[in-house]
Amino acid sequence: MDTGYDLPTWAPLPARADEAFDRLAATVAGTLGVERSLVVLVSKAGQVIPGAYGLSEPWATRRSMPLTHSLSQRVTSAGAPLVLRDAREDPELADSPSVRELGVVSYAGMPLWDASGRPIGVLVAADSTPRDWTAAELETLRRLAAEGSRQLQVQAVELAEREALAAAVRDDGTARAAAERARRALVEAEAEADRTRLVARLSGALLTARSLPGVLRTLDRLVRSPLGSRTVLMGVAEAGCPEVRVWSATAGATPSADPVATLALTDPHPLTVAMAERRLVAVATGEEGRAEFPRLDPLPPGTETVLAAPLVLGQHSAVGAVALGWTQRRELDASVLAVAGDLARHVGHALDRELLREQRLWLAGHPDDAAHPRT
Numbered sequence: 001m002d003t004g005y006d007l008p009t010w011a012p013l014p015a016r017a018d019e020a021f022d023r024l025a026a027t028v029a030g031t032l033g034v035e036r037s038l039v040v041l042v043s044k045a046g047q048v049i050p051g052a053y054g055l056s057e058p059w060a061t062r063r064s065m066p067l068t069h070s071l072s073q074r075v076t077s078a079g080a081p082l083v084l085r086d087a088r089e090d091p092e093l094a095d096s097p098s099v100r101e102l103g104v105v106s107y108a109g110m111p112l113w114d115a116s117g118r119p120i121g122v123l124v125a126a127d128s129t130p131r132d133w134t135a136a137e138l139e140t141l142r143r144l145a146a147e148g149s150r151q152l153q154v155q156a157v158e159l160a161e162r163e164a165l166a167a168a169v170r171d172d173g174t175a176r177a178a179a180e181r182a183r184r185a186l187v188e189a190e191a192e193a194d195r196t197r198l199v200a201r202l203s204g205a206l207l208t209a210r211s212l213p214g215v216l217r218t219l220d221r222l223v224r225s226p227l228g229s230r231t232v233l234m235g236v237a238e239a240g241c242p243e244v245r246v247w248s249a250t251a252g253a254t255p256s257a258d259p260v261a262t263l264a265l266t267d268p269h270p271l272t273v274a275m276a277e278r279r280l281v282a283v284a285t286g287e288e289g290r291a292e293f294p295r296l297d298p299l300p301p302g303t304e305t306v307l308a309a310p311l312v313l314g315q316h317s318a319v320g321a322v323a324l325g326w327t328q329r330r331e332l333d334a335s336v337l338a339v340a341g342d343l344a345r346h347v348g349h350a351l352d353r354e355l356l357r358e359q360r361l362w363l364a365g366h367p368d369d370a371a372h373p374r375t
Contacts, residue, residue, distance in 0.1 A: 015064035021051025029053040034125045040072040041121040072122035075109045079119040082109045086130040106131035110145035115153045206350035213257050215350045220249035231325035235271040248298050261298040270308035274321040281308040282332045305330040309340045311348035
């Protein structure tokens, strides 16, 4: 459906290669196994290609094309993905220069958005042969397009900052205020981009986790450096069971394949409260923790800050939560809380898969109990 949004009169980036977007295009090509990937920005004057992998000459040098060669214009006009198994079968596209001259056959394009929520570009994956795009491939492309949008917004903010600093010659006071706003916006955009990359890496890594301890080790490996936590706990309680099994991963210690502790669902512990009340539980200091939660183990002694988040287990009747522990006081600002919520959502999906896999294996060995499966 057409958004009614007019294309800009000029592209937000010049017609030349951009290192970050070239890396993004290479990541798309390598992850999806396609011959060509492009980061395309569309304007009324044409389209520029700051990111490219597998693009032939002279376009690889020019980094621009007329709109007559653009399949991406349809994506930016509608603000929606375009997925084609074989563009030659589309009556409107079969004779387009992209198909005839550039050899585009299969095509998948996800919109790139500016800071105002307008579609101004496309992340493209293309092949010279027909291709049946899978839901997983399109989700991966969508996730990478979200990262590309963040990069684009950061670069747009940087451009605005440079323009604001140049204006200081004319009006120093006004320019300084504008530069500070641009700096704050840049910091926020970079933090959001870091958050998106962290969650995307965790989502991909969790796909290969094949046990509950494996899920925990993957989470611990990916969040320890960016968040600085020393300990990660994961608690799971089966349906109808008042006990919570707890696994732990701590810096400097070998993770155990077995639970390290058992809590009661009614215990005053950040994990159990997060599970029971389905909310984030933040403990800012050790003193606060001892007052509200007399028992913090198996978090190590000296833990100063704790953040527990409930896990969303939509396909399984169990309940769960994860907790991060810091030995130094950590400010739990809005960005950390948002990251914790995102991480918990993806860990919940991975845990869901593992619990259902265990249940199927158990039922395969106990066919007589299929009417009353173990949870």
